[in-house]
Amino acid sequence: MGRKQFVVAGLAMLVLAATSKAGPPAGGTVSGKVTYEGTPAKMKPIDMSKEPSCAKMYPTPPVAETVVAGSGNSLGNVVVYISAGAPDEAAPSTAAVFNQKGCRYIPHVLVFQVNQELKIQNEDQTSHNIHPLPKINREWNKSQPPGTPPISEKYDKAEIFPVKCNVHPWMHGNFAVLKNSHFAITGDSGAFTLPNLPPGKYTVTAWHESYGDQSQEVTISGREAKTVNFVFKAKPY
Amino acid sequence: MGKLLAIVLVAIAVLSAYPIVTHMFVLPEDISTHGYAIDSQIHDTMLEAGLSFVGAQIVLAAFVWSFTNRKEGSPLRSFPGGAKVAVMAAFVLVGTEVLALGVMGQKAWAEVYFTAPKPNAIQIQAQAEQFAYYFRYAGPDTKFGAIHPDKIDEGNQNYFGLDPANEVEARDDIVSGELVVPVNREVQLLMHAKDVGHSFYIRELRIQQDFVPGLDLSLHFTATKIGKYEIVCTQLCGLGHYNMKAYMNVMSEEDYEKWLTEQAGQ
Numbered sequence: 001m002g003r004k005q006f007v008v009a010g011l012a013m014l015v016l017a018a019t020s021k022a023g024p025p026a027g028g029t030v031s032g033k034v035t036y037e038g039t040p041a042k043m044k045p046i047d048m049s050k051e052p053s054c055a056k057m058y059p060t061p062p063v064a065e066t067v068v069a070g071s072g073n074s075l076g077n078v079v080v081y082i083s084a085g086a087p088d089e090a091a092p093s094t095a096a097v098f099n100q101k102g103c104r105y106i107p108h109v110l111v112f113q114v115n116q117e118l119k120i121q122n123e124d125q126t127s128h129n130i131h132p133l134p135k136i137n138r139e140w141n142k143s144q145p146p147g148t149p150p151i152s153e154k155y156d157k158a159e160i161f162p163v164k165c166n167v168h169p170w171m172h173g174n175f176a177v178l179k180n181s182h183f184a185i186t187g188d189s190g191a192f193t194l195p196n197l198p199p200g201k202y203t204v205t206a207w208h209e210s211y212g213d214q215s216q217e218v219t220i221s222g223r224e225a226k227t228v229n230f231v232f233k234a235k236p237y
Numbered sequence: 238m239g240k241l242l243a244i245v246l247v248a249i250a251v252l253s254a255y256p257i258v259t260h261m262f263v264l265p266e267d268i269s270t271h272g273y274a275i276d277s278q279i280h281d282t283m284l285e286a287g288l289s290f291v292g293a294q295i296v297l298a299a300f301v302w303s304f305t306n307r308k309e310g311s312p313l314r315s316f317p318g319g320a321k322v323a324v325m326a327a328f329v330l331v332g333t334e335v336l337a338l339g340v341m342g343q344k345a346w347a348e349v350y351f352t353a354p355k356p357n358a359i360q361i362q363a364q365a366e367q368f369a370y371y372f373r374y375a376g377p378d379t380k381f382g383a384i385h386p387d388k389i390d391e392g393n394q395n396y397f398g399l400d401p402a403n404e405v406e407a408r409d410d411i412v413s414g415e416l417v418v419p420v421n422r423e424v425q426l427l428m429h430a431k432d433v434g435h436s437f438y439i440r441e442l443r444i445q446q447d448f449v450p451g452l453d454l455s456l457h458f459t460a461t462k463i464g465k466y467e468i469v470c471t472q473l474c475g476l477g478h479y480n481m482k483a484y485m486n487v488m489s490e491e492d493y494e495k496w497l498t499e500q501a502g503q
Contacts (some may be wrong), residue, residue, distance in 0.1 A: 044394045044503055047414035050369050050483050066393040129477060143476065162392065167477040169369050172392025210393070237402035 239305025382407020
């Protein structure tokens with residue numbers, strides 16, 4: 001290697017070191033798909049006639065997001081996370097953002113970590129009153145008129161719980177407060193990936209707001225990729 | 238100085254009567270079959286109370302005017318019979334007035350509360366909750382599914398706590414955030430409060446009725462004009478009270494049937 005090449009290689013290594021995340025070392029991956037069997041309930045259109053400023057934002061009324069089913073029986077809005085086996089992690093410095101727009105919660109299920117900042121914002125022309133319903137964390141509800149700054153909160157215990165709006169009964173969402181960063185939320189395809197798992201024995205849990213939760217054990221040794229699938233039982237009503 | 242007070246008293250009486258006599262504030266249009274009786278009752282009450290008020294103010298002013306500037310040493314004169322007679326007279330006068338208004342208003346009251354709805358009246362259940370109204374139609378089977386408070390799931394639009402998994406009656410129930418009624422057809426509203434006291438008020442319909450938790454109240458009316466009218470809560474029910482409202486949508490019979498079919502398909 002010439003001197004010039006040496007310098008280039010050294011710079012490249014420096015850049016790599018600076019850009020790569022200072023997280024756990026790259027390890028195994030758990031991925032899979034969440035599906036349902038049976039017939040899921042038909043999601044009804046949301047009647048927002050009480051709040052014309054929100055109703056007019058939709059050409060056709062949006063449907064409830066309690067069960068988000070995709071093609072091939074895939075199930076969306078499922079939180080897949082490592083519930084045991086991974087050490088607790090410090091919260092990231094970025095805030096998790098929960099938005100109120102068109103009298104709906106975006107996202108419907110928000111996943112964040114213990115003690116991570118939670119930012120709740122109101123983009124609507126109407127007041128909202130956000131009321132998360134935890135059982136072990138501290139419960140509060142806060143009014144948020146239009147144009148007011150975001151509400152900043154955090155939760156100090158791991159828990160998954162519903163969130164509602166005290167003014168608009170149809171507004172319903174969920175907070176999943178988790179102990180570590182090994183989590184994923186499924187989209188319409190039902191697929192999830194949990195990367196960077198160091199070797200070890202883990203419990204992978206999948207949680208759905210109306211179908212409950214399921215867990216599976218998985219052992220990771222080295223840089224292997226394992227597949228874990230979850231099947232929930234859907235109810236027509 | 239006393240005479241100035243008399244003039245001010247008359248001025249107050251005349252100025253307060255002016256907007257009422259000239260109909261400065263008109264009632265919103267009446268779109269109900271029973272509203273005329275309520276409007277005439279409001280008119281009669283205003284007339285009777287207004288005349289009494291203006292009359293009393295003028296008499297008061299006249300007394301102030303004629304008995305002012307009493308000369309030093311002139312004898313004091315009192316009302317014949319003393320205060321007792323004056324108080325008795327006031328009781329009789331006011332009592333007669335209140336009684337007369339009650340008798341006159343009895344018809345308007347009875348039309349809303351003491352008569353049964355027609356057999357072909359559409360039954361709609363109205364549920365008030367913090368801070369919204371939801372309306373339920375029985376659907377093709379004309380039977381309402383039972384209410385199970387433990388099944389209430391607002392995130393999934395189950396505001397009434399229906400159990401369609403186990404009860405056939407509940408499966409075709411239509412739940413709407415808007416009160417949709419056909420024009421010129423009687424509606425029987427079955428009123429149910431989910432949490433605290435609320436009220437159902439539609440100005441144009443001349444109806445204002447409280448929801449009382451634990452009491453299922455019934456009310457009937459016929460809307461006579463197609464349009465959209467605001468339903469507001471007039472009973473302070475909590476921090477979101479200011480935002481507790483819904484709309485009543487009065488449709489033609491065809492549009493109403495079409496709406497029902499659309500809702501049943503959802």
